[in-house]
Amino acid sequence: MSEQAKRIGDTLLRVEGITLSFGGVRALNDVSFEIKEHEILAIIGPNGAGKSSMLNVINGFYHPQEGTISFKGRERKRMRPYVAAKQGIARTFQNIALFKGMSTLDNIMTGRMLKMKRNFLWQALYWGPALKEEIENREFCEKVIDFLEIQAIRKTPVGRLPYGLQKRVELGRALAAEPEILLLDEPMAGMNVEEKEDMCRFILDVNDEFGTTIALIEHDMGVVMDISDRVVVLDYGRKIADGTPDAVRADQQVIDAYLGVSH
Amino acid sequence: MPIRTISIWMTGVPLAIAAIGFFFSFLASLSPSFYFTWPYFLEVLSAGLLQGVMYSLVALGFVLIFKASSVFNFAQGSMVLFAALTMVGLIEMGLHWTLAFVVTAAVMVLLAIVIERVVLRPMVNQPHIIMFMATIGIFYFLDGFGQTIWGSNVKVLDIGIPKDPIFVLTGLVEGGMLVNSFDLVAAIVGAVLVAVLAVFFQYTRIGRALRAVADDHQAAQSVGIPLKTIWVVVWSVAGIVALVAGIMWGGKAGVQFTLALIALKALPVLILGGFTSIPGAIVGGLIIGAGEQVAEVFLGSLVGGAIQDWFAYMLALVVLLFRPQGLFGEKIIERV
Numbered sequence: 320m321s322e323q324a325k326r327i328g329d330t331l332l333r334v335e336g337i338t339l340s341f342g343g344v345r346a347l348n349d350v351s352f353e354i355k356e357h358e359i360l361a362i363i364g365p366n367g368a369g370k371s372s373m374l375n376v377i378n379g380f381y382h383p384q385e386g387t388i389s390f391k392g393r394e395r396k397r398m399r400p401y402v403a404a405k406q407g408i409a410r411t412f413q414n415i416a417l418f419k420g421m422s423t424l425d426n427i428m429t430g431r432m433l434k435m436k437r438n439f440l441w442q443a444l445y446w447g448p449a450l451k452e453e454i455e456n457r458e459f460c461e462k463v464i465d466f467l468e469i470q471a472i473r474k475t476p477v478g479r480l481p482y483g484l485q486k487r488v489e490l491g492r493a494l495a496a497e498p499e500i501l502l503l504d505e506p507m508a509g510m511n512v513e514e515k516e517d518m519c520r521f522i523l524d525v526n527d528e529f530g531t532t533i534a535l536i537e538h539d540m541g542v543v544m545d546i547s548d549r550v551v552v553l554d555y556g557r558k559i560a561d562g563t564p565d566a567v568r569a570d571q572q573v574i575d576a577y578l579g580v581s582h
Numbered sequence: 583m584p585i586r587t588i589s590i591w592m593t594g595v596p597l598a599i600a601a602i603g604f605f606f607s608f609l610a611s612l613s614p615s616f617y618f619t620w621p622y623f624l625e626v627l628s629a630g631l632l633q634g635v636m637y638s639l640v641a642l643g644f645v646l647i648f649k650a651s652s653v654f655n656f657a658q659g660s661m662v663l664f665a666a667l668t669m670v671g672l673i674e675m676g677l678h679w680t681l682a683f684v685v686t687a688a689v690m691v692l693l694a695i696v697i698e699r700v701v702l703r704p705m706v707n708q709p710h711i712i713m714f715m716a717t718i719g720i721f722y723f724l725d726g727f728g729q730t731i732w733g734s735n736v737k738v739l740d741i742g743i744p745k746d747p748i749f750v751l752t753g754l755v756e757g758g759m760l761v762n763s764f765d766l767v768a769a770i771v772g773a774v775l776v777a778v779l780a781v782f783f784q785y786t787r788i789g790r791a792l793r794a795v796a797d798d799h800q801a802a803q804s805v806g807i808p809l810k811t812i813w814v815v816v817w818s819v820a821g822i823v824a825l826v827a828g829i830m831w832g833g834k835a836g837v838q839f840t841l842a843l844i845a846l847k848a849l850p851v852l853i854l855g856g857f858t859s860i861p862g863a864i865v866g867g868l869i870i871g872a873g874e875q876v877a878e879v880f881l882g883s884l885v886g887g888a889i890q891d892w893f894a895y896m897l898a899l900v901v902l903l904f905r906p907q908g909l910f911g912e913k914i915i916e917r918v
Contacts, residue, residue: 378804404806416801418794420858428787429794433806435787449786492805 327548328356331532332377332500337386339372339556346372347383348556354500359526360534361547361564365576368553370536371413374502377534378410379403391499405433409498411489413505413536419478423488426477427463430495431456463491467521483514490521494529501525503535507542515539519546544568552576599627606880618880625759626879627872632765634871635772636834639827640844641851641863642775643820648857649783650792650816651702653713657720659845661821664728665690666828666837670739671732679741683825690821691814698813706809707799725842734839739832743767768830772864775826779819780860792816850898856911865909870894 332354339347347369354360362370375381377388379398387394390406409430418426435452464470467487472480477488486506493501506522507515523546525531537543543550543564550567552560554576560567567573603623610618640662647655668689672682701716745764783789794802795812803809831841847870855866874897878890901908 380800380803400803401806401808404804410804412801412804416798416804418797418801420797421790421793425790425793429790429802429807430805432787432791453785453787496805 326530327358330354331356332388332390334373334377334388335386337373337376337383337388339369339376339381339383345556347376347553349386350553350556350558351386352551352558352561354532354534355549356532357526357530358532358548359522359546360532361543361550362534362536362553363538363540363543363550364553367555369556370553371504372556373553374410374504374534374536377403378408378502404496407496407499408502409493409496409500410502411486411493411504411506413508415482415485415489417477417485417489417492420476422474423469423477423480423491424460424464424473426488427460427491427495428456430492431460433496434459459497460495463494466494466524467491483510483517486510486514486518487521490518494525494531497529498531500532500534503533505536505538507537507539515542522546602876609880616880616883621759623876623880625761626875628759628761629765630872630875631868632762632769632871633875634868635765635769635864636827636830636867637844637847637851637871638864638867639768639772639775639823639830641848641855641867642779642860643823643827644845644848644852645855645857645860645863646779646816646820646823648796648852649860650796650812651713652710652796653717654857655720655820656714656717656845657724658820658824658848659842660721660724660728661690661693661824662828662831662844663837663839663842664693664724664828665821665825666739666832666841667728667732667737669825669829670737670832670837673739673741674737683829686825687822690825691818694814694817694821697817698810702813703810721842725839729839736836736838737832739829739837741829741833743833764834768834771826771830775823776860776864779823783860788812788815847894850894852908853898854901854908856908859908859910862908862910870897873897 330353333352335351337347337350338345350369350373362373364370372381376383379400379402382397387396388398389395390408418429421429435456464473467490469484469487469491472484472488477485480488490503490506493503503522507518510518519542522533522535526533535547547564549562550560550564551558552567552570552573554572559572559576560570562570603620606616606618606623607620610616640658643658643661644655647653647658665686669679669682669686672685673679677685697720701720702713705713705716743764744767745762747760748763748766750759750761783792791802791807791812792815794805794807795809799809802812828837828841831844835841851863851866851870853866854869855862855864874890874893877893878887882889905911
């Protein structure tokens with residue numbers, strides 16, 4: 320734990336006073352927190368607490384009515400998803416969003432989209448620099464495939480894969496972008512114990528080997544307490560706690576939110 | 583494509599053609615009302631294949647847009663008409679046909695940008711059926727708009743492709759085989775277009791992005807694919823394919839309103855080949871073209887002729903029964 324604490328650097332991303340409403344429903348209400356470099360941050364909370372909305376705000380799918388987000392010191396109010404991707408924010412989805420008709424390799428290659436710069440004309444010719452670029456990026460994708468131990472399904476259309484593997488391919492696509500920050504929306508939902516253990520190992524390895532900052536949403540408290548450096552708790556769109564796993568576990572407000580309060 | 587698939591096609595296709603030929607020669611031996619000789623059969627077959635390439639050219643435009651947005655673009659036929667009308671109009675204004683081609687291509691790109699802005703952008707993440715309805719709107723708009731600007735008279739589009747019938751393989755077959763040189767040019771143009779597009783879609787970054795957008799808008803955005811650019815690109819390419827198809831069809835049959843309706847002929851081609859496959863559009867076109875030609879000539883007399891009009895649809899119906907995704911379409915995978 321202590322050596323991990325040493326690793327963790329300055330604030331990488333800061334959300335301040337985020338308020339997001341859909342019509343009359345307040346999904347997020349004045350939420351502020353920080354994500355520090357190299358840490359694993361877990362966002363937890365009961366159903367409907369606004370966790371997924373928070374991720375969608377960070378990666379630009381939703382635009383909050385109030386509040387600001389600053390990433391690497393640069394502040395922004397509205398941002399499109401592809402700009403977020405360009406700046407180094409990659410993500411996975413709660414309900415897997417893969418390109419189902421495409422092979423595992425092709426899915427992961429789409430993650431390299433932004434690393435490939437050759438223009439349209441070269442692309443159309445599929446020759447010269449464009450071909451060289453394609454090969455270089457393919458090499459990186461093969462590394463990701465080795466890392467996630469999915470060599471055997473390289474050419475399989477992902478629609479045919481079991482759920483656990485699809486989740487892994489989705490992680491691979493996000494990793495292929497070499498992101499600075501990785502947002503994982505329930506990476507272990509619906510998995511059995513072994514698959515969960517695998518996924519935990521991959522998340523810790525990514526954090527360890529590549530130094531990628533990770534923000535994840537998870538419901539399995541055992542997992543959250545094991546792997547995260549810090550935990551943010553949301554309830555009804557408000558932040559009710561923020562701290563180390565042990566501190567959060569002991570927090571009375573958190574216990575109330577999860578177990579209910581007697582009136 | 584794996585070698586096994588290729589070898590199956592290499593042996594299967596000639597065998598199928600030979601089987602059909604022997605079937606007809608058997609029929610001819612039964613009754614004198616059937617006429618059959620092998621050179622004549624091959625001539626009809628090749629005429630049909632060349633006609634099929636023309637169908638493929640139109641089907642190609644549909645496949646492009648379907649691949650990139652899972653939308654059946656009803657307006658493809660009217661894009662063909664619009665492109666042909668614009669090209670003829672420019673030539674009539676005195677431009678050389680190469681210059682007219684470039685200008686028309688630019689107009690088609692502009693059209694793609696306008697369609698993205700006005701029609702597609704407000705409909706991100708809407709169900710496909712709504713997008714389809716929107717393309718019906720585009721169909722009628724383009725249909726009327728093109729004729730308002732350029733007039734509704736039948737026009738001749740001539741860019742100097744020779745139209746004389748020529749004899750080929752004179753050494754091999756007695757008297758040679760009669761082939762329309764215009765169709766031959768169309769076939770070569772079609773082949774080149776398909777080769778380029780197939781490589782583009784399968785192996786390049788932009789091709790992959792196009793397929794990704796077709797699969798899942800949201801996921802595509804999250805990996806940094808700019809949805810709008812991709813749509814403009816794909817509608818532009820479809821527009822230029824429409825232009826090529828318009829030149830070929832316009833040169834063959836004249837530029838007129840009915841050009842928009844050749845889209846209906848592309849439909850069985852798509853069902854046969856698969857909506858998502860570029861090679862499928864070609865093979866589908868060839869099978870439909872050759873099939874209806876051969877059926878008309880050798881079987882038509884049996885049922886009083888004119889089967890050319892419905893043969894393609896019947897063939898499509900049969901394919902739907904056995905392979906709903908078409909010959910080359912992506913397998914429909916669903917986990918429940």
